[in-house]
Amino acid sequence: MTVGFDLDMTLIDSRPGIKAVYDRLVAETGVYIDTELVVTRLGPPLDEELANWFPAERVPEMSERYRALYPAHAIEPTPAMPGALAAIDAVRAAGGRPVVVTAKYEPNARMHLDHVGIRADLRGWLWAEAKAEALLEWGASVYVGDHVGDVRGARTAGALSVAVATGPCGADELRAAGADVVLADLTEFPGWLADYTSAAA
Structure with a gap:
């Protein structure tokens, strides 16, 4: 079985870690992201969430940056x-x-x-x-x-x-x-x- x-x-x-990574993205980009809201709807792929906050042409770049930030900020608090x-x-x-x-x-x-x-x-x-x-x-x-x-x-x-x-x-x-x-x-x-x-x- x-x-x-x-x-x-x-x-x-994964809420604390994911919130920490989005908070870093906010700090780096200056783009507003409601990180409290983001962690209430986890499940769908990252690109779908990022598309709520960034124009379509920036989503691939932000996805890459998110994944780069993730190990240092999301693993330990989860x-x-x-x-x-x-x-x-x-x-x-x-x-x-x-x-x-x-x-x-x-x-x-x-x-x-x-x-x-x-x-x-x-x-x-x-x-x-x-x-x-x-x-x-x-x-x-x-x-x-x-x-x-x-x-x-x-x-x-x-x-x-x-x-x-x-x-x-x-x-x-x-x-x-x-x-x-x-x-x-x-x-x-x-x-x-x-x-x-x-x-x-």
């Missing part, structure tokens, strides 16, 4: 979400393989996993339906995420969509998007997985 996990607001609380490490351990204890599929730039995503002590295979730069590419390649039967885009990715891959209401999308919105299971957070995941695997057996 392979279980996929999203990264931002599923396994890690903690694991409650229950994240236990959720990964629960997959392994059940004889499964945890994998991480995220829209984040892969080298930065790897630094986050190393920082919080999560060992898992990783694919980055995949958003929403595109996440199915890695989920299908790895044969994931479950995908856990916090965003309606994660639900779409799971469904595109034919995987069970397990949603956690820890990100920008509430439980009702996740259910409406087609999530098969909605948990309050990852602390509920080991219990759910135990029930799921015993039912499957």
Whole structure:
């Protein structure tokens, strides 16, 4: 059994680190960015967010600068979400393989996993339906995420969509998007997985 996990607001609380990087962009460019607002809607690719604050022709340059600033400003302040490490351990204890599929730039995503002590295979730069590419390649039967885009990715891959209401999308919105299971957070995941695997057996 392979279980996929999203990264931002599923396994890690990336709000403090992402805000710090956007604050640096503001300081460097003088362009107004509502960094408090930005961290309430994490999930979609970086370029989509930057397009709210910069003209289209500057987005590639700002994306590059953001990713360059990221390691020094975003890794250290970013903690694991409650229950994240236990959720990964629960997959392994059940004889499964945890994998991480995220829209984040892969080298930065790897630094986050190393920082919080999560060992898992990783694919980055995949958003929403595109996440199915890695989920299908790895044969994931479950995908856990916090965003309606994660639900779409799971469904595109034919995987069970397990949603956690820890990100920008509430439980009702996740259910409406087609999530098969909605948990309050990852602390509920080991219990759910135990029930799921015993039912499957």
